[in-house]
Amino acid sequence: xxxxxxxxxxxxxxxxxxxxxxxxxxxxxxxxxxxxxxxxxxxxxxxxxxxxxxxxxxxxxxxxxxxxxxxxxxxxxxxxxxxxxxxxxxxxxxxxxxxxxxxxxxxxxxxxxxxxxxxxxxxxxxxxxxxxxxxxxxxxxxxxxxxxxxxxxxxxxxxxxxxxxxxxxxxxxxxxxxxxxxxxxxxxxxxxxxxxxxxxxxxxxxxxxxxxxxxxxxxxxxxxxxxxxxxxxxxxxxxxxxxxxxxxxxxxxxxxxxxxxxxxxxxxxxxxxxxxxxxxxxxxxxxxxxxxxxxxxxxxxxxxxxxxxxxxxxxxxxxxxxxxxxxxxxxxxxxxxxxxxxxxxxxxxxxxxxxxxxxxxxxxxxxxxxxxxxxxxxxxxxxxxxxxxxxxxxxx
Amino acid sequence: xxxxxxxxxxxxxxxxxxxxxxxxxxxxxxxxxxxxxxxxxxxxxxxxxxxxxxxxxxxxxxxxxxxxxxxxxxxxxxxxxxxxxxxxxxxxxxxxxxxxxxxxxxxxxxxxxxxxxxxxxxxxxxxxxxxxxxxxxxxxxxxxxxxxxxxxxxxxxxxxxxxxxxxxxxxxxxxxxxxxxxxxxxxxxxxxxxxxxxxxxxxxxxxxxxxxxxxxxxxxxxxxxxxxxxxxxxxxxxxxxxxxxxxxxxxxxxxxxxxxxxxxxxxxxxxxxxxxxxxxxxxxxxxxxxxxxxxxxxxxxxxxxxxxxxxxxxxxxxxxxxxxxxxxxxxxxxxxxxxxxxxxxxxxxxxxxxxxxxxxxxxxxxxx
Numbered sequence: 001x002x003x004x005x006x007x008x009x010x011x012x013x014x015x016x017x018x019x020x021x022x023x024x025x026x027x028x029x030x031x032x033x034x035x036x037x038x039x040x041x042x043x044x045x046x047x048x049x050x051x052x053x054x055x056x057x058x059x060x061x062x063x064x065x066x067x068x069x070x071x072x073x074x075x076x077x078x079x080x081x082x083x084x085x086x087x088x089x090x091x092x093x094x095x096x097x098x099x100x101x102x103x104x105x106x107x108x109x110x111x112x113x114x115x116x117x118x119x120x121x122x123x124x125x126x127x128x129x130x131x132x133x134x135x136x137x138x139x140x141x142x143x144x145x146x147x148x149x150x151x152x153x154x155x156x157x158x159x160x161x162x163x164x165x166x167x168x169x170x171x172x173x174x175x176x177x178x179x180x181x182x183x184x185x186x187x188x189x190x191x192x193x194x195x196x197x198x199x200x201x202x203x204x205x206x207x208x209x210x211x212x213x214x215x216x217x218x219x220x221x222x223x224x225x226x227x228x229x230x231x232x233x234x235x236x237x238x239x240x241x242x243x244x245x246x247x248x249x250x251x252x253x254x255x256x257x258x259x260x261x262x263x264x265x266x267x268x269x270x271x272x273x274x275x276x277x278x279x280x281x282x283x284x285x286x287x288x289x290x291x292x293x294x295x296x297x298x299x300x301x302x303x304x305x306x307x308x309x310x311x312x313x314x315x316x317x318x319x320x321x322x323x324x325x326x327x328x329x330x331x332x333x334x335x336x337x338x339x340x341x342x343x344x345x346x347x348x349x350x351x352x353x354x355x356x357x358x359x360x361x362x363x364x365x366x367x368x369x370x371x372x373x374x375x376x377x378x379x380x381x382x383x384x385x386x387x388x389x390x391x392x393x394x395x396x
Numbered sequence: 397x398x399x400x401x402x403x404x405x406x407x408x409x410x411x412x413x414x415x416x417x418x419x420x421x422x423x424x425x426x427x428x429x430x431x432x433x434x435x436x437x438x439x440x441x442x443x444x445x446x447x448x449x450x451x452x453x454x455x456x457x458x459x460x461x462x463x464x465x466x467x468x469x470x471x472x473x474x475x476x477x478x479x480x481x482x483x484x485x486x487x488x489x490x491x492x493x494x495x496x497x498x499x500x501x502x503x504x505x506x507x508x509x510x511x512x513x514x515x516x517x518x519x520x521x522x523x524x525x526x527x528x529x530x531x532x533x534x535x536x537x538x539x540x541x542x543x544x545x546x547x548x549x550x551x552x553x554x555x556x557x558x559x560x561x562x563x564x565x566x567x568x569x570x571x572x573x574x575x576x577x578x579x580x581x582x583x584x585x586x587x588x589x590x591x592x593x594x595x596x597x598x599x600x601x602x603x604x605x606x607x608x609x610x611x612x613x614x615x616x617x618x619x620x621x622x623x624x625x626x627x628x629x630x631x632x633x634x635x636x637x638x639x640x641x642x643x644x645x646x647x648x649x650x651x652x653x654x655x656x657x658x659x660x661x662x663x664x665x666x667x668x669x670x671x672x673x674x675x676x677x678x679x680x681x682x683x684x685x686x687x688x689x690x691x692x693x694x695x696x697x698x699x700x701x702x703x704x705x706x707x708x709x710x711x712x713x714x715x716x717x718x719x720x721x722x723x724x725x726x727x728x729x730x731x732x733x734x735x736x737x738x739x740x741x742x743x744x745x746x747x748x749x750x751x752x753x754x755x756x757x758x759x760x761x762x763x764x
Contacts, residue, residue, distance in 0.1 A: 049666035050588025060635020072612035197735035353611035366611035373608030
């Protein structure tokens with residue numbers, strides 16, 4: 001202790017001398033300066049180049065993600081209809097003037113004519129309220145967002161199916177057999193194929209007279225997005241008329257939805273298999289062997305030794321698949337077109353934001369789309385948090 | 397053990413009468429019915445030990461291996477069959493009077509293919525030729541009036557779509573991977589103030605779902621003139637992606653820092669270190685990430701569908717394939733040929749680099 005203290009004081013003393021009488025110890029001060037300078041230079045270089053190397057990525061992320069996110073939040077309270085020729089910059093800088101508003105009309109009691117009053121009601125949450133209350137047209141009062149969410153949740157039954165199947169195949173591939181790598185490659189092929197080509201192929205394969213019906217010997221109306229789930233439909237005795245009055249909503253297009261589930265499971269299987277094979281190769285072999293010696297059978301080893309080791313991979317997989325599953329859009333729309341029977345929730349963002357279906361303003365209306373998008377972001381965030389909460393509870 | 401397995405089936409007929417009449421001569425062995433014995437022998441043949449028969453471990457492994465192969469081959473068949481169907485369908489002949497039937501009823505090979513159609517002017521590759529010549533033409537009647545709405549740019553054809561797609565996937569991927577790698581280098585190997593804060597700031601961006609900012613992006617791109625031309629498909633990609641940077645960063649963590657230290661002592665600046673050391677040394681990771689993002693860009697249908705009008709000359713390959721589907725009413729075999737053109741380059745690329753790509757995916761899987 002004392003030694004350290006003495007050295008410190010000695011150093012201070014040297015520093016003092018350097019500061020006080022620089023003339024006297026000039027010869028000593030020069031090498032000291034040389035010693036210090038490269039260190040500062042190095043730090044400067046580190047900071048400079050660190051920022052320079054990151055700059056493109058920072059600019060890209062801020063420009064295309066964060067600024068777009070802030071804009072989306074702001075737009076969702078406004079009414080920015082692109083057909084009106086307003087500038088986006090004006091809308092964003094004068095957001096208070098562009099908050100969604102409706103002019104109040106007065107109805108003349110004698111003539112029944114409506115006349116504008118010049119007063120406005122401001123409803124910043126108009127699009128959100130609309131999203132939660134809007135009733136889909138021609139459907140006997142079905143709640144639109146609920147229906148689209150139902151479709152999204154229905155497509156998520158592909159997640160557990162895919163998990164179990166990919167786990168099964170991964171366990172098969174991790175066995176000590178020749179050519180396991182070849183299978184891994186073959187199973188990954190659908191993941192790299194373009195979705196649109198696959199959709200187009202499936203569209204014809206699932207035709208009434210197509211391969212699938214030929215091989216199954218069935219007559220299912222896979223491609224009829226309105227076919228129901230009555231027994232006569234399943235066995236092909238009667239084609240469903242598709243009227244909303246004859247079938248309850250939940251079973252409309254249920255067979256068509258199965259096509260989307262089959263396709264997403266088929267397309268996503270390879271990726272999860274690779275994750276599981278990687279996870280299985282990391283399972284502790286010594287623990288496995290010990291369990292074997294203790295007389296555990298294969299089933300017990302799988303559940304008691306392999307599964308706990310694999311848990312992080314499974315959890316990661318569930319989280320990413322739920323986030324991806326909430327954003328399903330392309331597959332059902334390319335297969336069946338946009339519609340309340342089959343489209344996922346994200347379709348609402350596209351329909352209102354870019355295809356101009358908002359009834360109040362029939363142009364492209366990014367405001368409406370942004371509001372639906374914000375609801376989606378909140379839903380995904382809450383779902384992810386919920387999963388992490390479940391995970392933390394399991395660990396306790 | 398081997399003898400035991402061989403003997404037990406032979407004992408079976410001897411034991412059968414013993415089981416029917418009470419046999420006190422073998423009191424220490426438990427008596428089983430003949431059915432139970434047969435079942436035990438059956439199980440032993442498939443390598444499963446039971447109370448009556450003992451199966452060898454070797455037999456058990458062999459049987460399980462065969463079962464594994466059967467299951468895996470069945471799965472592989474389901475995985476690959478649609479691609480075979482696609483290739484076979486692209487040779488179907490769907491012109492003439494019976495339209496579409498050869499394609500719809502296709503199981504292994506079209507009943508009426510371009511080979512056996514016996515139509516003058518139809519050869520093996522006529523579907524592919526049609527894709528590149530007539531597939532994306534506006535439909536006109538004999539007087540030159542357009543039937544329906546003119547959907548496409550007059551100069552547009554499938555070849556241009558392929559070139560567009562090459563441009564859209566090569567330029568942003570090559571530049572983007574290098575910018576991502578430079579960011580990864582800064583995050584992994586340079587000590588600078590605010591490094592971790594910036595990293596988590598960037599990583600948080602992947603929490604933002606694409607569809608929720610999509611309309612705002614559309615408005616922004618319209619404002620700065622990115623819509624309906626090549627810029628929207630190229631410029632955002634040039635800045636790199638955070639996920640690519642993240643994976644390359646993981647790879648760089650495994651690399652020794654002493655190389656960089658040595659280069660620094662020899663007087664190399666950071667730029668030179670990056671170009672001469674990091675890029676070559678991290679090439680496997682950079683290549684794998686580049687290939688994965690190339691495939692993503694090649695298949696990027698949504699970007700073109702949202703941001704580029706259908707009558708623009710800048711639409712990309714998947715979008716052009718979709719439009720071709722809209723353009724044909726019944727004769728679908730050329731559209732299948734178009735989808736083969738869309739899928740095949742990626743499949744060939746994957747086949748060539750499968751070891752690299754799968755290896756990289758395995759690495760991310762084991763690290764999460």
